[in-house]
Amino acid sequence: AQSVTQLDSQVPVFEEAPVELRCNYSSSVSVYLFWYVQYPNQGLQLLLKYLSGSTLVKGINGFEAEFNKSQTSFHLRKPSVHISDTAEYFCAVRSSGGYQKVTFGTGTKLQVIP
Amino acid sequence: DVKVTQSSRYLVKRTGEKVFLECVQDMDHENMFWYRQDPGLGLRLIYFSYDVKMKEKGDIPEGYSVSREKKERFSLILESASTNQTSMYLCASTTAQNYEQYFGPGTRLTVT
Numbered sequence: 001a002q003s004v005t006q007l008d009s010q011v012p013v014f015e016e017a018p019v020e021l022r023c024n025y026s027s028s029v030s031v032y033l034f035w036y037v038q039y040p041n042q043g044l045q046l047l048l049k050y051l052s053g054s055t056l057v058k059g060i061n062g063f064e065a066e067f068n069k070s071q072t073s074f075h076l077r078k079p080s081v082h083i084s085d086t087a088e089y090f091c092a093v094r095s096s097g098g099y100q101k102v103t104f105g106t107g108t109k110l111q112v113i114p
Numbered sequence: 115d116v117k118v119t120q121s122s123r124y125l126v127k128r129t130g131e132k133v134f135l136e137c138v139q140d141m142d143h144e145n146m147f148w149y150r151q152d153p154g155l156g157l158r159l160i161y162f163s164y165d166v167k168m169k170e171k172g173d174i175p176e177g178y179s180v181s182r183e184k185k186e187r188f189s190l191i192l193e194s195a196s197t198n199q200t201s202m203y204l205c206a207s208t209t210a211q212n213y214e215q216y217f218g219p220g221t222r223l224t225v226t
Contacts, residue, residue, distance in 0.1 A: 009154065032213070043118070043204055043217030044157075051213060090156060094212065101172070102215065104149075106156035 002027040004093050006105035013081055014113050021076040021108045023065075023091030033074040034092040034102070035065055044090060050074065051096075061085070086112045117141070118218035120205055126224045133192040135221050137205030144210040146188035148172075148180060151202040151220070163188055164210070195225045 005024045013019045025031065032051050036044040048059025055067040065076045074091060091105040121136035137146065145164050149157040149172075159172030161180040169180050177199060181189045188207075192199055202222050206215040 006156075034214075036215075036217075041219075043219045044206075044215075045217065046214045049213065101159060101162070102212070104157040106154060 002031065002093050002095060002103050004091050004103055004105035006091055006108050008108050009106065010109045010111065012111045012113055015083055016080050018079050019077065019081050019085075019110065021089050021091075021110065023074045023076065023105060025072050025074065025091070025093045027072075027093060027095060030096040031093050032096055033065075033067060034094075035059065035063070035074070035076050036090045036092060036104075038088045038090065038107075040087070047076070047089070081110070081112050083112050083114060085110060118205060118207055118216050120203075120218040120221050122221050123219060124222050124224075126226065127192075127195050128226055129196060131192075131195050131225075133195050133223065133225075135190040135192075135203055135205075135223070137188045137190070137207075137218055138186055139188075139207040139216070140186065141207065141216070142185065143207040143216070144185075145208045145212055146182065147206040147208075147215065148178075148188065148190045149204045149206065150174070151204055157204065160190065195223075197225050199223065200225045 034049045035047040038044045048057045050057045050067045058064045088107045088109045090107050094102040118139045147162040148160040163169045163182040179191045204220045205218040208215045
């Protein structure tokens with residue numbers, strides 16, 4: 001079984017400040033990891049993904065995440081946030097084997113304060 | 115660009131009604147998914163399909179059924195809607211490799 005934990009349900013941060021959204025996962029097998037973003041009244045869209053290779057993954061809109069296998073973490077970071085980054089962010093995991101199920105975290109709402 | 119469309123953005127139904135939620139994707143994706151999204155619970159998988167006429171139960175299939183008669187269309191059916199099925203429903207599709215899921219805009223269903 002696989003699971004994802006996003007400990008922070010809400011993260012307020014001032015505009016132009018850095019931010020880190022935390023994600024921890026558990027799985028007994030190798031995994032693929034994802035971050036999705038959901039803007040108000042929209043579906044989810046992919047920010048970035050880790051499949052293999054470099055543990056530092058860069059995504060859209062200046063976001064990046066680092067895969068840490070020993071700490072089973074995949075934290076999302078941005079050095080300077082904008083008002084337009086206000087959204088809900090979901091971490092997700094799936095096994096790298098054939099089974100297709102993706103498990104999503106409970107989400108973190110990022111509120112950027114002007 | 116991949117486009118996933120859902121038949122309604124907002125829907126209000128009465129308890130006991132049969133409800134159909136439709137999802138269509140235009141990228142010839144093999145896999146399609148139905149999730150429900152509730153505050154504090156994230157996304158929970160209801161059903162998914164990896165081929166026409168094939169379906170697999172997700173984590174919370176009770177009270178729901180699905181239909182996939184054509185590759186591009188995946189329908190979620192609430193046989194007898196109940197108030198605890200009031201939620202946001204999200205459809206997604208992906209290729210067989212499932213490296214990225216493409217989501218529709220969601221249907222906010224209210225059952226009164």
